[in-house]
Amino acid sequence: MPRYDFKRIESRWQQYWEQHQTFRVDDCVPGKAKLYVLDMFPYPSGEGLHVGHPEGYTATDIVCRYSRMKGMNVLHPMGWDAFGLPAEEFARQKGIHPRIKTEENITTFRRQLKMLGFSYDWSRELSTTDPDYYRWTQWIFLQIHDSWYDSQCVWTGPDGVERRGRGRPISELPIPAEVQAAGQAAVRRYQDRHRLAYLSEAPVNWCPELGTVLANEEVIDGRSERGDHPVVRLNLKQWMLRITAYADRLSEELSDLSWPESIKYMQRNWIGRSVGAEVDFRLATAEDQFSTWTAQRQATGFPQEPESQVLRIYTTRPDTLYGVTYMVLAPEHPLVEQLTTPEHRPAVEEYRRKASLKSDLDRTDLAKEKSGVFTGGYAINPVNGQRVPVWIADYVLISYGTGAIMAVPGHDERDFEFAKTFGIPIVQVVAPSHADAATPDLQSSAFTDYGVAINSGAWDGTPTAEFKTRITADLAARGVAREAVNYRLRDWLFSRQRYWGEPFPIWHELDAEGNPTGLMRTDSVESLPVLHPHVEDFKPTGTPEPMLSKAGDDWLYRTDSDGVRLKRETNSMPQWAGSCWYYLRFCDNRNSGSFIDPEKEKYWLPVDLYIGGAEHAVLHLLYSRFWHKLLFDRGHVSHPEPFQRLVNQGMILGENGEKMSKSRGNVVNPEKVVEQRGADALRLYEMFMGPLEQVKPWQTSGVEGVYRFLGRVWRMLIDDRAEAVTLDAAVQDCPATDDQLRLLHRTIQAVTDDIDRLAFNTAISRMMEFTNAMTEQSVRPKCVLEPFVLLLAPFAPHLAEELWAALGHTRTLAYEPWPISDPAWLVEDTVEIPIQVSGKLRGRIVVPAGLSAVELQAVAEADESVKKLIEGRTVVKVIAVPGRMVNFVVR
């Protein structure tokens, strides 16, 4: 009667774990090593769980269950990244508050995850939408807002490492005397400009339909990624976080992390550090002013900001200055107005208008032909006094470097293309350094390699690398250039106009007429969280006016104790905010006095193993590191990095080998699989499919396979013809045979090694081999089966618990010691050795184990079958590898 009834078994043990709080973990347990294993917490979508979720979650669960059995104190939490647009869109369509829909979705996700038997400590559950949680998200924002970046500060952190650059309290920002003299308001404005969270007016991607600005990554071909709505560029005042201040540390400190190289590469690439020079070109308004200006510069040096008559460019190739034949400004560049001559004005205006409608992403589309217009203006090349025409073109971005370039078509692909399109001269100033190298054909493509200088006056013959540093130094001495570092990374646009995100703890001061003065105040820490206001409907305003501005006056306005009238900030934070620090809150999710207790932070952090999809390579994982470093600088956390080891699970494809999607009709619903074959079967199958990090297609027949295996394990121990759950007659309390012990210990060894390597697929195959061999035995000793059940437990915990109980145990096996393999049983008495003749397999002999090379050769040579193989041949050489093979090399 008791077939393998997974429904009964799984619900029984899930109830047991819940009732006994089996996986509740204490903080700071003395004498036990800690292990913090983290899953990327899900966005609880209305769709419910996807088969991709249990893949990573099962992997971490195996590691956790295994590590507990090895005696470690394991933190394994789960929560919800639940702010975001979908719930708000739903609210807009159905008129139901996003919180209600969000809670409904969380309930579904929680039920589905519990159904899979993951050993989470559910008492640590959190949602980014809980006021108790986002209270601290707002608090961290205030920490960022209260900080400035002192790039010169040299200091030693609690990790004992000396660093340059530190986020420091704004109160410690040195205020220049002239600012101080200008009064309190000037000082406050000065501070605001230096904060790590600041307001800035910049062109952004505005999506009227969604009612919010979007990050560049969220815009595809001028339309929103979500919903495919049009996106326009608007100048809007937005909150920015100064992540660029941390660019160097974010890039450099990657090297100590155990992360996939590809992810580190992507982050470094995203940060995109480049070293070059800023060079000033005097505008050619009147020839004679150039010499006056250079003489002046020689005396005063290179100024922080260029004068109004000067065009500052950034280049990584100052060695090609003699090859400059034109210059390009981004269409938005402030000097365009001044440079444009009357006859070129209409064309320039038209070009600027068109460019303003394109997003950065559109403009950087490589497939596009180069475009641009001549301004009519000229600048003077500081190396040789040549007049150079100045163009505007959208291949130069205002947001990178100085928003202006010197163009060297001979040695830059983009400039080459542009020069070809507009018939601008191309001058060669670099030649290949090897005399025998072919002369580059500058009619067909640019020569971008390093080489030696030519056509560069006295510099001719200087190698590129040397030339770069020397000419930069030379121009710097003349006050017209300086060394400069640039980053591809931009400051993080941190505000959205949505309702369903964290409100900012910021107030704007109003003057007597009710207009903003530009000065701001923050909510006190005690008054957090800033809760969401009631709004009548969730329709976007249709203007860049944030959703929160629909709130009533009681939420929007107040008068401070000093009588100053204040208006609330009505933007909200992006979804990344909550996911930036959730791993910290899991250590101490009930703390009402602080975002985390320092003792607990010190105990649990950093995360030892973080498993999730690669899609967060540069967003979540970079933002999190940034926040963590700021908290580190401000003394709130003790370790400079949050995630020590990162593993990316590979995507699970549909049965047809394509990405799973509703439109392709190849989506597998994990809940259905659990219903038909059980949670243990789903867990086991997802781990058996192949290596964790590999992309792999779903095979329903594969689920059948592991399900059959679970049935075989069941029948290996349980009499499935009996009425109740009874051990099979073959399972006996007797000593094991040598063969059985060898099998057991080999399996223990292999499964243990495989879990350590996260090679769960091979671990499972070893357990299958064990089961196949043991099932053949008519007597199956308990002392062999018990350790096996423990090995199975991390993979198929429900079945393992049930079998453990059937074996007579009354308590959960979750904390039973992990079996240890006895080396004595890992060695065989005899081994089969392949015999090769000249490298080809020709036979096999059975010999005692542990023979040395010399002994093995002697035994092989004495063997009759081997003698036959080499009969009549001349053996030139014999190679014997102990335990492996013998090779007779014959002529």
Add this chain to the structure above:
RNA sequence: GCGAGAGUGGCGAAACUGGCAGACGCGCUGGAUUUAGGAUCCUGUGCCUUAAACGGCGUGGGGGUUCAACUCCCCCCUCUCGCACCA
């Protein structure tokens, strides 16, 4: 274009440091049990030749190193992912 990873049976895959290629599972062949189906158990299963493999060929293709190569080196092809006017 640049960067990274990967190409092994009909399919998912294994092979740790160069040492028996294809473990384990799916599928398929034949059989047992069964009224039948299902379930379960047993058997075989890289390809070719063959009555049979103790023969030949086999890890994307070509070359090389080595007694020995999926593994190391060189060239080429294909696929996946990431980046892609960042001066």
